Amino acid sequence: MPAPERRPTLTAVAELAGVSIATASKVLNRHDVAPATRERVEAAVAQLGYRAPGERRPEVRRTVEFLVDKLDSPYAMEVLRGVTLAAEDADADVAVSRLSRGGGARPTPPATWTRRLVAARRTGAIVVTAQVTETTYAAIARARLPVVVIDPLHLTTPELVSVGSTNWSGGRTATEHLLGLGHTRIAMIGGPEVSISAVARVDGYRSACQRAGVPVDPALVRHVAFDHDAARQTADELLRLPDPPTAVVASSDAQALGVLEAARLLGLAVPRDLSVVGYDDTYVAAWTNPPLTCVHQPLDDIGRVALRTVLAMASGREPDSHHIELATSLVVRDSTAPPSR
Numbered sequence: 001m002p003a004p005e006r007r008p009t010l011t012a013v014a015e016l017a018g019v020s021i022a023t024a025s026k027v028l029n030r031h032d033v034a035p036a037t038r039e040r041v042e043a044a045v046a047q048l049g050y051r052a053p054g055e056r057r058p059e060v061r062r063t064v065e066f067l068v069d070k071l072d073s074p075y076a077m078e079v080l081r082g083v084t085l086a087a088e089d090a091d092a093d094v095a096v097s098r099l100s101r102g103g104g105a106r107p108t109p110p111a112t113w114t115r116r117l118v119a120a121r122r123t124g125a126i127v128v129t130a131q132v133t134e135t136t137y138a139a140i141a142r143a144r145l146p147v148v149v150i151d152p153l154h155l156t157t158p159e160l161v162s163v164g165s166t167n168w169s170g171g172r173t174a175t176e177h178l179l180g181l182g183h184t185r186i187a188m189i190g191g192p193e194v195s196i197s198a199v200a201r202v203d204g205y206r207s208a209c210q211r212a213g214v215p216v217d218p219a220l221v222r223h224v225a226f227d228h229d230a231a232r233q234t235a236d237e238l239l240r241l242p243d244p245p246t247a248v249v250a251s252s253d254a255q256a257l258g259v260l261e262a263a264r265l266l267g268l269a270v271p272r273d274l275s276v277v278g279y280d281d282t283y284v285a286a287w288t289n290p291p292l293t294c295v296h297q298p299l300d301d302i303g304r305v306a307l308r309t310v311l312a313m314a315s316g317r318e319p320d321s322h323h324i325e326l327a328t329s330l331v332v333r334d335s336t337a338p339p340s341r
Helices: 010-017 021-028 035-048 074-089 110-119 134-143 167-180 196-212 228-239 253-265 283-287 299-314
Strands: 063-068 093-098 124-128 147-150 161-165 186-190 221-223 247-250 275-280 293-296 323-326 329-331
Touching: 010 021, 010 035, 021 035, 035 110, 063 074, 063 299, 074 093, 074 124, 074 253, 074 283, 074 299, 110 134, 124 299, 147 299, 161 167, 161 299, 167 186, 167 196, 167 247, 167 275, 167 293, 167 329, 186 196, 186 228, 196 221, 228 247, 228 253, 247 253, 253 275, 253 283, 299 323
Parallel strands: 063 093, 063 124, 124 147, 147 161, 161 323, 186 221, 186 247, 247 275, 275 293
Antiparallel strands: 293 329
16 A cells, blocks of 8 residues: 655745745745745745645646747737637636846846746746746756747757747748749848747748859848847848848848838838848738738747647646647738849
């Protein structure tokens, strides 16, 4: 006959949190203690499943935390839509929080947000477009928290579970579309070089050019942030070159909007004077003037897959793959046309 499972003790909580038994007791009795100390004790309570004598185990609904760097990102909001719909189907809840503090300038240390999620008894977490370092992964492993990263900036460990799309194929498809229209001076505005998805999109661009026998001019390949302002400034520089591009592939819709703005300020008409291809196909792409030709990422499906994967991991099942890629496609609208020169 197996021995009965030992119930976690207050002593075990105190040892795990690195505090005295008296301090652990103060936290449990809602007395004043330093916030950082309270956080460590609450995380230890959640990790050990400690209950005070006579306390009944509360019924806890499955709740997945959605951690994002920017709450105003159309990309993140479309992923969140898929996460939320999948959670409704699974009778689970979703909580949303930011990965940064104080207006977004300071990233929250991984150990802090993992402790907070454990203390809140989250079922797991979905992290969007974050750089997951070895330190981050170590914090996740210590917390024994199921985590899925969507489109990670950088993968430092093969054990990390991520969901994304076929970025190399997307970059190649966008470039092939422009080559097929007759463009040979094609600029590529990639994302940050630390981003594996950005590098894959640029590699796809290079592959398409090489296959078509079109030399890649290093002056036309840039790496900047995935945002409007950085792309606008870069596009302005590109369009002022002695031999400017007749087409631009952007690595995000936000970047493409920056390219459209730069063209407008220089008096260039899209697509008569410049063709532009965006990347993501968020809801804003169809609202631009002209509507934006885009590489479509199935962001809704990416969110759904991420949520289902987290819940499966929480129930003890191994993911089918540690890196899940969904197919991209091209949506042709009115921002691309044959070159006029």
